[in-house]
Amino acid sequence: MTSNTMNLTKLRQNVINSGSTFPIYLDNQATTQTDPRVVDAMMPYFTTKFGNPHSRSHSFAWEAEEACELARSQVANLIGASPKEIIFTSGATESNNMVLKGISKFYGNKRKHIVTVLTEHKCILDTCRHLEQEGFKVTYLPVQPNGIVDLDLLRDSVTEDTMLVSVMAVNNEIGVIQPLKEIGKICREQGAFFHSDIAQGFGKIPINVEECNIDLASISGHKIYGPNGVGALYIRRKPRVRLTPMINGGGQERGFRSGTLATPLVVGFGKAAEIASNEMEKDTRHVKKLFDKFLNTIQSNAKDVLLNGDKEQRHHGNLNLSFSYIEGESMILAIKDLAVSSGSACTSDSLEPSYVLRALGVGDAMAHTSIRFGFGRFTTEEEVDFASELILANINKLRELSPLWEMVQEGIDINEIKWAAH
Amino acid sequence: MIYLDHNATTPLHPDVRSKMDKFLQYPMNSSSIHSYGRKALALLENARKSIANLLGFVDIFRDYQVIFTSSGTEANNLVISNFINDSDSEVFLSAIEHHSIYVYKDYANVIKVNKNGILDMSDLESKLKRSKAKKKLVSVMLANNETGIIQPIKKISQLAHNHGAFMHSDSIQAVGKIKVDIQDLNLDFMSVASHKFGGAIGAAALIKKSDIALKPLILGGGQEKNMRAGTENVPAIIGFGEAASIAQKDLSSQTNHMKELRDELERNLRGSDLDVDIVGIDVDRLPNTSLIINKNKNAETQLIALDLKGVAVSSGSACSSGKTTSSHVLTAMGYEEGEVDSAIRISLGRSSTKGDIEKFFAIYKEING
Numbered sequence: 001m002t003s004n005t006m007n008l009t010k011l012r013q014n015v016i017n018s019g020s021t022f023p024i025y026l027d028n029q030a031t032t033q034t035d036p037r038v039v040d041a042m043m044p045y046f047t048t049k050f051g052n053p054h055s056r057s058h059s060f061a062w063e064a065e066e067a068c069e070l071a072r073s074q075v076a077n078l079i080g081a082s083p084k085e086i087i088f089t090s091g092a093t094e095s096n097n098m099v100l101k102g103i104s105k106f107y108g109n110k111r112k113h114i115v116t117v118l119t120e121h122k123c124i125l126d127t128c129r130h131l132e133q134e135g136f137k138v139t140y141l142p143v144q145p146n147g148i149v150d151l152d153l154l155r156d157s158v159t160e161d162t163m164l165v166s167v168m169a170v171n172n173e174i175g176v177i178q179p180l181k182e183i184g185k186i187c188r189e190q191g192a193f194f195h196s197d198i199a200q201g202f203g204k205i206p207i208n209v210e211e212c213n214i215d216l217a218s219i220s221g222h223k224i225y226g227p228n229g230v231g232a233l234y235i236r237r238k239p240r241v242r243l244t245p246m247i248n249g250g251g252q253e254r255g256f257r258s259g260t261l262a263t264p265l266v267v268g269f270g271k272a273a274e275i276a277s278n279e280m281e282k283d284t285r286h287v288k289k290l291f292d293k294f295l296n297t298i299q300s301n302a303k304d305v306l307l308n309g310d311k312e313q314r315h316h317g318n319l320n321l322s323f324s325y326i327e328g329e330s331m332i333l334a335i336k337d338l339a340v341s342s343g344s345a346c347t348s349d350s351l352e353p354s355y356v357l358r359a360l361g362v363g364d365a366m367a368h369t370s371i372r373f374g375f376g377r378f379t380t381e382e383e384v385d386f387a388s389e390l391i392l393a394n395i396n397k398l399r400e401l402s403p404l405w406e407m408v409q410e411g412i413d414i415n416e417i418k419w420a421a422h
Numbered sequence: 423m424i425y426l427d428h429n430a431t432t433p434l435h436p437d438v439r440s441k442m443d444k445f446l447q448y449p450m451n452s453s454s455i456h457s458y459g460r461k462a463l464a465l466l467e468n469a470r471k472s473i474a475n476l477l478g479f480v481d482i483f484r485d486y487q488v489i490f491t492s493s494g495t496e497a498n499n500l501v502i503s504n505f506i507n508d509s510d511s512e513v514f515l516s517a518i519e520h521h522s523i524y525v526y527k528d529y530a531n532v533i534k535v536n537k538n539g540i541l542d543m544s545d546l547e548s549k550l551k552r553s554k555a556k557k558k559l560v561s562v563m564l565a566n567n568e569t570g571i572i573q574p575i576k577k578i579s580q581l582a583h584n585h586g587a588f589m590h591s592d593s594i595q596a597v598g599k600i601k602v603d604i605q606d607l608n609l610d611f612m613s614v615a616s617h618k619f620g621g622a623i624g625a626a627a628l629i630k631k632s633d634i635a636l637k638p639l640i641l642g643g644g645q646e647k648n649m650r651a652g653t654e655n656v657p658a659i660i661g662f663g664e665a666a667s668i669a670q671k672d673l674s675s676q677t678n679h680m681k682e683l684r685d686e687l688e689r690n691l692r693g694s695d696l697d698v699d700i701v702g703i704d705v706d707r708l709p710n711t712s713l714i715i716n717k718n719k720n721a722e723t724q725l726i727a728l729d730l731k732g733v734a735v736s737s738g739s740a741c742s743s744g745k746t747t748s749s750h751v752l753t754a755m756g757y758e759e760g761e762v763d764s765a766i767r768i769s770l771g772r773s774s775t776k777g778d779i780e781k782f783f784a785i786y787k788e789i790n791g
Contacts, residue, residue, distance in 0.1 A: 023457055030459070031451040031653060039446050046622065047439060051734070052430035057725035058734030060425060090492030090624070093642045093652035123642025123651050130641055222653065228450065229492060229624040229655025246639060249495040249522030258522060259493035260431065260617070262624035265658070339456035 004393050011386040012337075018382040023339040026387060028223075028376035029172050029200060029318055030341055034268070035225035035377070041271040042227060045264035053261050054252055064263040071270025078273045079198070079217065080208040081234050087253045088266055091231035092199035093123045094246075095218035096166075098233055098257070099195050100127040102243030103164050103216070104136055111163035111192075114138045117149050117178075118359040120168055121197055128166075137161075145361050146310035147176035155186050162192040169201030173356040173372060174309030175318025177205060184213030193241060199223055199231070203276030204283070204315050209234060215241045221265065225377060226272030230265035233257075283377050284316070290375045290384045291316035297388040302395045308357055308370060319373040322357075322366040325405035326398045332371055334394045338387055341372045424733045424778045428618075428771035429567050429595060429711060434661065435620035435772070441664045442622060442657050450656040453645060462656045466490075469663025473614065473627060476666040478603035486604065489628045489649045490659055494594040494615035495522035497628035500639045500650070501590050501611045502526055505559040512555035514582075516541050516562045516573075517754035520592055523561055524750060533562070538705045539571040539755045541578060550585035558587035564607075565596035568751045568767055570711025571702040572596070579608040588634065594618055594626075598669040599708050600677060610634055616658065620772065621665030625658035680770045681709035687768065687779040688712055696790055701752070701765070710770040718760045719790050725766065727789040733782050736767050 015024065025033065045067060051060025053068050072083040089095045100114070116128055118140050128138045139157045143149050149167060158165060165187045167178050180196060187194035195216040198207055202217075203224035209217060217234040221227055235241050235256070249258030276283070298305055304324035323331055332342050342354075353367035362370070375384065399405040404414055425433070434442075450462035470490075474482045482488055491497045499522060505511040506529050513530035515523050518539060531549045534542040541562055550558065560582035565572045575591050582589040590611035596602050598619025604612055610631045617623035630636060630649075642651030669676075691698050691714065701713040716724075721737040728735055737749075752762040768782065 025449055025458060027449065027451075027454055027456065027458070030454045031449050033449040034447045036447060042446075046434040046442075048433070050431060050433040052427070055427060055430045055734075055736050057722075057736050058427065058729045059423065060427070060734050061430075090496070090655070091652045094492070094640050097640045097642065097651070121642070122644075123640075126641040126651070222451075227446070227624075227655075227657065228653060229658050247493075247496050247499045247522075248525045249498070249520070251521070258499075258525075259495035260623065262492075262617075262658075264622075265624045265655075336457075339454070339458050341454055341456070 004389070008386070008389050008393060011382070011389050014382045015380075015386050018380055020380055020383055023337050024383045024387060025339045026373045026375065026379065026383075027339050027341050028374035028379070029372060030374070031222045031228065032225045032376055033378060034222075034227055035272060035275060037275060038226055038268045038271045042264040042268035045267050049263075051263070053263055054250065068261050068263055068266045071266045071273075074270035074274045074277075075219065075232050078203060078277045079234060080210050082237065085234050085237050087233045087235060087256045088261055089231045089233055089257055090229055091222070092197060092218045092220035095231055095233040096121065096123045096197055097127050098246045099216045099218065099243065100124065100131060100164070100166065101246055103193060103195075104131050104134070105244035106242050107163050108136065111161050112136055113159065113161040113163060115141065115154065115157050115162055115165045115192070117141045117143060117167055119143050119147060119171055119173075119356045120166065121172055121199070124166055124168070124197060143359050146313070147171060147174050147308070147360050148310055148313060149178055149183070151179060151182050151186070154183060158186055158190045158192055160190065162190055164193045164195055166195040166197070169196050169198040169207055170205065170315045170318075171309065171356065172200050173354060174320045174360070175200075175314040175316070176309040177201065177313050177315060180207065180212040180214065187215075188213045200318075201315065203273060203280065204317065206280070209236070221269035221272060224272045224276050227265045227268040230262060230269045232269070279377075286377065287315075287317040287375045287379070290379060290381065291319055293381070294373065294384050294388050295319060298391055301392050305395070306366070308360060308362060317375045319375070320370055321373070322362060322370040323395060324366065324369070325402045325408060326369045326395065327402065328368040330398050331369060331394060334398060335390055337390060341374070342370065424781055426768045426770060426774065426778065426782060427734050427736045428774075429767065429769035430736055431617050431623060432620050432771050433773065434622060435665055435668055437668060438620055438622065438661045438664045442661045445657050445660055451653050452656055453643065453653070465660050466654055466656055469659045469666075472663040472666040472670075476597070476670045477612070477614070477629060478605055483632060485632060486629050487632050487647065487649070489630065489646050490654055491626050491628060491650055492624060492655065494592070494613050494618075494626045496639070497613040497615070497626050498522040498592055500628050501559070501613070501630070501636065502561065503639055504636050505557060506530070508557065510555060511557040511559065512553050514546060514549055514558065514560045514587070518566055518751045519561065519563055520567055520594070523563070523592055535754050537756050539566065539569055539702050539751070540705060541573055543577065543581060546578070547581060547585075550582070550587060558582075558585065559590060560587045561590040561592065563595070564591045564593040564602065565600070565708045566751060567595045568749060569701045569713045570595070570708035570769075572600070572706040572708065575607045575609070583608065595708065598665065598673075599680070599710055601673060604629060616662035616665055619665055619669055622658040622661030624655050625662040627662075676772050677709045679772065680774065683770055683774055683776060683779050684710060684712055684768075686776070687783060690783050691786070694787060696787065699761070701755070712768040713765050714768065715757070715761045715765045716790050717764055719764045721764055721766050724764075724789060728785060731785045733785055735782075737765060
């Protein structure tokens with residue numbers, strides 16, 4: 001037994017002793033486990049307080065409605081909004097669709113231009129492409145190698161014809177934080193609406209819609225230890241932002257979004273927001289500590305492991321690494337004890353390298369070897385210690401299989417090699 | 423408190439709850455490739471099969487596709503929006519549809535119903551004949567949420583198909599209460615919602631024939647075979663599937679249970695000296711619904727009195743009961759304002775008891791006597 005495997009065995013035992021189970025969940029950007037306190041808050045609304053909050057004629061309904069309104073203020077408080085500015089939806093994807101389509105429908109005869117960024121979530125990019133087919137002009141801004149949008153470029157792109165600027169708060173794949181305040185200022189100057197998909201930032205970093213001049217913001221419940229199937233859209237009231245609804249019917253959510261509110265999910269979402277608000281500093285310190293430890297351990301013991309995205313301007317629960325001289329997906333296949341993702345969850349079944357990493361200028365080979373490690377409230381130090389050791393063991397093993405690594409060891413600069421054409 | 427508003431929403435069935443309990447805290451994104459994601463995917467597909475089985479089809483990919491949505495309203499919007507926002511299309515909907523369909527009435531042909539609330543087939547036929555649209559959609563609900571009246575959907579489908587139209591039925595109130603077989607009804611599209619029959623709120627579905635293409639309402643991550651983007655609400659969908667399995671097992675006994683109670687209540691009401699009219703009593707109805715008209719006795723007043731005495735009922739569809747506008751359903755059936763404004767809906771569930779309806783009857787007599 002090598003010292004490395006002995007060490008791994010010990011660290012595995014530590015994980016088990018600490019009460020965690022395998023595989024270790026390190027995919028907190030895809031979804032988070034629901035906080036037990038959230039489940040406790042939700043449960044009564046599934047079983048005994050199950051009224052339809054839109055019925056107006058009995059106490060079951062009033063009880064449900066009251067609970068939904070409390071949740072609305074809990075969500076609003078976290079971003080400095082008023083409860084009246086929060087519309088509940090089924091999730092951030094719906095909210096994002098609702099904003100892009102709804103704003104375009106309502107204001108499309110006045111302005112025809114949308115500005116967004118190449119590294120946005122797929123649902124933003126897909127909806128923008130759909131709007132292009134409907135006659136809108138969309139500018140897809142590049143990002144700098146650190147993943148942050150270039151503000152000068154953005155400033156130049158926003159014109160009098162720009163209806164909407166959509167830039168996410170925290171990137172789902174690489175965790176970098178975009179300069180929302182500065183973007184908001186530029187939008188205000190040009191009279192364009194500023195939308196931010198804050199699904200990955202809400203409850204994790206401080207976001208204030210007033211300070212950032214955000215007009216619309218998309219929020220998700222299941223990224224903040226709340227339940228799946230619920231999210232929200234912030235819609236500014238002063239000055240009032242209007243949009244054409246996407247789902248029509250009973251006129252719930254002040255006509256913006258019809259359909260019976262899922263009271264237990266809404267309650268759980270509110271509770272999750274409240275907990276996030278109380279524990280944001282603690283959670284931030286926790287993931288930062290894990291981030292530093294994990295990255296230091298790996299980078300001080302292995303060469304050529306690169307962090308994707310800016311190291312400081314980020315949410316430290318997200319750590320996206322590229323492993324040089326390791327074949328494609330072999331790393332992710334070798335670490336079955338870790339539940340991680342090789343890209344954004346919704347695209348991880350495709351073999352295309354991540355478009356986000358590509359936008360950073362990461363080459364296809366490096367993009368293929370990238371893995372996203374997502375730390376969260378429930379990730380323990382024992383888990384991270386085991387994870388880093390497991391990664392290190394596999395870096396060595398997999399590189400021994402790589403002819404490129406061998407050449408590098410021999411001092412050959414592989415960028416200078418002229419490969420023979422087949 | 424006695425709950426008699428099951429058409430608005432139902433409590434979670436205890437077995438559904440225990441099934442969901444296990445998974446509520448589990449990180450479940452069915453698109454993730456690791457074992458948590460694969461487990462979520464397996465549970466998701468399992469639920470899809472249970473729902474298919476309940477609706478009478480087995481092959482969920484060849485015959486019909488189950489597209490999970492967040493609500494019945496979304497499922498209805500998904501299908502309707504494909505025909506409303508299209509200049510080549512024309513939509514034919516009944517005058518008694520749920521708001522999530524009826525909201526599109528200004529962009530559609532509204533088909534009349536007769537005094538008994540049944541679709542006027544000749545009105546539909548003449549409107550279909552007149553239409554020159556390339557694509558046509560007929561949308562008629564299987565059972566009405568306010569009255570419980572069941573439409574002859576099989577015949578309506580036949581008529582729609584004879585005129586080259588697609589057939590959609592909002593079956594949200596019917597599924598889980600009566601036997602619904604999508605192939606027998608010959609539907610192209612059907613909407614179903616979990617929370618109307620003991621499943622979790624936040625999960626619903628549009629069932630569509632596999633060979634008919636639709637455009638998604640929500641674009642993005644490619645979930646649900648590109649028909650509905652967004653991380654699936656796996657825990658709620660597990661609950662949806664479990665509710666479907668339970669309904670399949672004990673549907674006939676539940677139907678009988680609710681019908682016995684409902685019929686007894688109606689016998690008592692009609693045998694009393696109250697001047698009541700029960701909507702749709704002469705036609706096929708859901709076994710759990712009773713819409714009671716007591717002319718000129720204001721519904722709001724009755725509801726408040728009932729609530730104070732511990733009985734929860736409603737005056738009609740939940741999403742509109744906060745509004746002061748009269749029910750478009752009863753108006754379409756030709757009821758007068760004084761009748762419409764007096765109607766209260768009793769809707770029973772599997773947990774309803776004889777004691778519940780006896781108490782309701784006693785209070786109803788007292789406040790209207």
